[in-house]
Amino acid sequence: MNDQTNKFNKKAEQIAFDEVHRAKIKFNIGQYDQAVLTGKQRYAHLELARQRAANVKHKTLSHLDKYLVEFETNFTANGGKLLWAKHAEEAVELIVKLLKAENIKKLVKSKSMTSEEVKLNENLEKAGIEAIETDLGEFIVQQAGEKPYHIVTPAMHKSKEDVADLYYEKFKTPADSTPEEITAYTRQLLRDEFQNAGAGITGANFLLADVGGIAVTENEGNAIMSMAFPKLHIVLVGIEKILPSIDDLDLFWPLLSTHGTGQPMTVYNSVITGPSAQTGGPQKMVVVVLDNGRSKLMARKRHRSALGCIRCGACLNVCPVYKNIGGYTYDTTYTGPIGAVITPHMQDMKSYKHLSFASSLCGQCTEVCPVKIPLHELLLLNRAEAVKEGWTLPSERFVMSTAARVLNSRSITDMAGSSTKNLVLKYFFSKSWGPRRKMPKLAKKSFSQLWKEKQ
Numbered sequence: 001m002n003d004q005t006n007k008f009n010k011k012a013e014q015i016a017f018d019e020v021h022r023a024k025i026k027f028n029i030g031q032y033d034q035a036v037l038t039g040k041q042r043y044a045h046l047e048l049a050r051q052r053a054a055n056v057k058h059k060t061l062s063h064l065d066k067y068l069v070e071f072e073t074n075f076t077a078n079g080g081k082l083l084w085a086k087h088a089e090e091a092v093e094l095i096v097k098l099l100k101a102e103n104i105k106k107l108v109k110s111k112s113m114t115s116e117e118v119k120l121n122e123n124l125e126k127a128g129i130e131a132i133e134t135d136l137g138e139f140i141v142q143q144a145g146e147k148p149y150h151i152v153t154p155a156m157h158k159s160k161e162d163v164a165d166l167y168y169e170k171f172k173t174p175a176d177s178t179p180e181e182i183t184a185y186t187r188q189l190l191r192d193e194f195q196n197a198g199a200g201i202t203g204a205n206f207l208l209a210d211v212g213g214i215a216v217t218e219n220e221g222n223a224i225m226s227m228a229f230p231k232l233h234i235v236l237v238g239i240e241k242i243l244p245s246i247d248d249l250d251l252f253w254p255l256l257s258t259h260g261t262g263q264p265m266t267v268y269n270s271v272i273t274g275p276s277a278q279t280g281g282p283q284k285m286v287v288v289v290l291d292n293g294r295s296k297l298m299a300r301k302r303h304r305s306a307l308g309c310i311r312c313g314a315c316l317n318v319c320p321v322y323k324n325i326g327g328y329t330y331d332t333t334y335t336g337p338i339g340a341v342i343t344p345h346m347q348d349m350k351s352y353k354h355l356s357f358a359s360s361l362c363g364q365c366t367e368v369c370p371v372k373i374p375l376h377e378l379l380l381l382n383r384a385e386a387v388k389e390g391w392t393l394p395s396e397r398f399v400m401s402t403a404a405r406v407l408n409s410r411s412i413t414d415m416a417g418s419s420t421k422n423l424v425l426k427y428f429f430s431k432s433w434g435p436r437r438k439m440p441k442l443a444k445k446s447f448s449q450l451w452k453e454k455q
C-alpha cells in the first residue's frame with residue numbers, strides 16, 4: 001500500500017466515526033437536497049436538457065482544438081491576451097510574471113478550483129504577493145488556514161458557531177455573531193480590498209468560443225468586483241471549460257445552478273469579452289488556459305466524457321462515501337466521485353487508484369450528473385486499469401484470481417461444507433471487512449444443495 005492510500009484509509013476510518021462532523025455534513029447536505037429537489041421540478045423535461053448538455057459537451061470535446069483556437073482569435077480581437085500553460089508550474093510562473101511586471105503586491109481573488117489545483121495562493125505568497133479570497137466560504141476557509149472542503153461550498157464542514165468562533169479569534173467580533181452579522185462584517189472588510197487591489201484573479205465557468213468571452217456565475221457579486229475594480233484581470237481556466245457559443249448558456253447556466261444549489265439561476269451571471277478601460281474597468285485582461293493533465297484524459301476516449309464536468313458538485317452531495325468520509329480525506333483538489341475519476345489520470349494512477357476503489361458503485365452520481373457523465377462506469381474502468389497496470393498487491397491479485405476460479409466452479413464451491421467456507425472467509429477477508437463489522441456467516445446448506453434436495 002502506498003503512502004497516499006495509507007493516509008486515505010486512516011483518515012477515512014477516523015472521520016467516518018466522528019459524529020460531530022457527520023451531523024454538520026448531514027445538516028448542510030440536507031438543506032441542499034431539499035432545494036435541488038424543488039429546483040429540478042421547475043424543468044418540464046429535465047432529462048432532455050441533460051441529454052442536450054451531454055451532446056454539446058461531447059461535440060465540444062471532440063473538436064476542442066477548433067473551439068480553443070476560435071476562442072483565442074475572438075478574445076484577442078476583443079483586446080484580451082491569451083496564454084497557454086502546459087502544467088501547474090507554468091501557470092504559476094506566467095501569473096507571477098504578469099503581476100511582477102505591474103509591481104502588484106496585493107490582489108483579490110474569486111473562488112476558483114483551478115487556482116486551488118495549481119496551489120496559486122501558496123505560490124503567490126512565496127513570490128511576495130498577497131491573495132485575498134473574496135467568496136465568503138472561501139474567505140472563511142482561508143482565515144482558518146484550510147483548503148476548500150467542497151467544490152461548490154468551501155466551508156460546508158463548518159457550523160455557524162464554528163464560523164462565529166473563528167471570527168472572534170481572528171477579528172474579535174462578538175463570539176455569538178449571527179451569520180448575517182458575519183456577512184456584513186466581511187462585506188465591509190472586503191470593500192477596501194476590492195478598491196485597493198492591483199489585480200483581480202478569477203476562474204471561469206465557461207469560455208465562449210464564438211464571442212471570445214468568459215462566463216462567470218456566482219451568488220455574492222464578489223467575482224464581478226474582482227473583475228471590475230482592479231486594473232488587471234487574470235483568468236485561470238482549464239482547457240475543457242470551452243463552449244461553442246454564448247447561446248449555449250441558456251442551457252448550461254440553469255443546469256449548473258439547479259444541480260449546484262437548487263436555484264433556477266445563480267444570482268449574478270456575467271459574460272466578459274475583454275478589457276474595458278474606456279468604461280473604468282480593467283485596462284488589461286489575460287486568460288491563462290491550463291492543461292495540467294487534461295489532455296492525458298482527452299487521449300483516453302472512454303474517459304473523455306469526464307472532462308465535460310461543469311463542477312456543480314451534485315455527485316459529491318449524493319455520494320454515500322463522500323458524506324461519510326468528508327472532503328478532506330481525499331487529499332485532492334477535486335473530491336467525491338468526479339475527483340475519484342479524474343485525479344488518477346491528472347496526477348498518477350499509482351498514488352490515487354485507491355479513490356476509485358473507495359466506492360459502493362451505487363450509481364447515484366451518474367443519475368444526478370447534469371451532463372450525464374457515467375461516473376460509476378468510469379470508476380470501474382479506473383479499477384480495471386489499475387489492475388492491468390499492476391498497481392495492486394500480489395496478495396490481492398492472488399486472492400482475487402483464486403476467488404474467481406472457485407466461485408466460477410460449482411463443483412469446487414460444493415466441495416467444502418459451510419464451516420470450512422466460513423473459516424476461509426474469516427482467514428482471508430476479516431481484515432478488509434474491518435473490526436467494526438461482524439463477519440457474516442454462510443448458511444449451513446448452499447442454494448444448490450437445497451435445490452437438489454427439493455428435486
Ligand code: SF4
Pocket residue numbers: 259308309310311312313314315316338365368369370371372373375
Ligand atoms: S461530474 Fe457531473 S455531477 Fe459531478 S460535479 Fe461534474 S457535472 Fe456535477
